[in-house]
Amino acid sequence: xxxxxxxxxxxxxxxxxxxxxxxxxxxxxxxxxxxxxxxxxxxxxxxxxxxxxxxxxxxxxxxxxxxxxxxxxxxxxxxxxxxxxxxxxxxxxxxxxxxxxxxxxxxxxxxxxxxxxxxxxxxxxxxxxxxxxxxxxxxxxxxxxxxxxxxxxxxxxxxxxxxxxxxxxxxxxxxxxxxxxxxxxxxxxxxxxxxxxxxxxxxxxxxxxxxxxxxxxxxxxxxxxxxxxxxxxxxxxxxxxxxxxxxxxxxxxxxxxxxxxxxxxxxxxxxxxxxxx
Numbered sequence: 001x002x003x004x005x006x007x008x009x010x011x012x013x014x015x016x017x018x019x020x021x022x023x024x025x026x027x028x029x030x031x032x033x034x035x036x037x038x039x040x041x042x043x044x045x046x047x048x049x050x051x052x053x054x055x056x057x058x059x060x061x062x063x064x065x066x067x068x069x070x071x072x073x074x075x076x077x078x079x080x081x082x083x084x085x086x087x088x089x090x091x092x093x094x095x096x097x098x099x100x101x102x103x104x105x106x107x108x109x110x111x112x113x114x115x116x117x118x119x120x121x122x123x124x125x126x127x128x129x130x131x132x133x134x135x136x137x138x139x140x141x142x143x144x145x146x147x148x149x150x151x152x153x154x155x156x157x158x159x160x161x162x163x164x165x166x167x168x169x170x171x172x173x174x175x176x177x178x179x180x181x182x183x184x185x186x187x188x189x190x191x192x193x194x195x196x197x198x199x200x201x202x203x204x205x206x207x208x209x210x211x212x213x214x215x216x217x218x219x220x221x222x223x224x225x226x227x228x229x230x231x232x233x234x235x236x237x238x239x240x241x242x243x244x245x246x247x248x249x250x251x252x253x254x255x256x257x258x259x260x261x262x263x264x265x266x267x268x269x270x271x272x273x274x275x276x277x
Contacts, residue, residue, distance in 0.1 A: 003079035014050040063087040094118040123149030133158040137180040151200025163208040176213035
């Protein structure tokens, strides 16, 4: 059965927002999984449809790349990608990306990889090499690729550079996660020039995203000074965000009354985003 997130009957069910009545909504998941051994997943299709369409509304026309680290069911991944406005996958691993490239034509691997068998498989597969971009944040990672498949024996490997977006405070040091050692425009330029000069590689994009600091709490435990330093940024972000009233999104975590969840599943899957060209 193919999942259609634009089906009128599903959209009508989502419009009713059944999750607004948690006493009636959550027990259904426990009942649906009661006869199954863990691990097991129960998916609320109306919640999935609501979230998928609400994301498009919030994106305001920008294409959305789906992250397979979050969506682990290939059928769900395909259903989301079928909606206009979703484009491309941010894959969890390189091996997963090669697998997904059988049907998905725009895949970026989220993290650098030293998986030699997966790199060899990518280099040996013309279709996968044309559809998958690997992530790089150090020149040594290019050497690993060349070790897996010498440049003269493969088509160019598509490369995306990982640019760190955490905030460096003179008083507090780093605010946010250490995503990449490439932290300045100058370092990014040097790495880009190196990739462009290396045979067997094609530079196709740069990845950087605000979640590297957006995930920092407004009041981090045991760090009051850090919280105060973030207040001006939080205020500016709030003022710059569009406000169109409260958004009543369905819950996106597991039910407190069962082991089932409204999203997630098996171990091999991927997601979509804007094309890196």
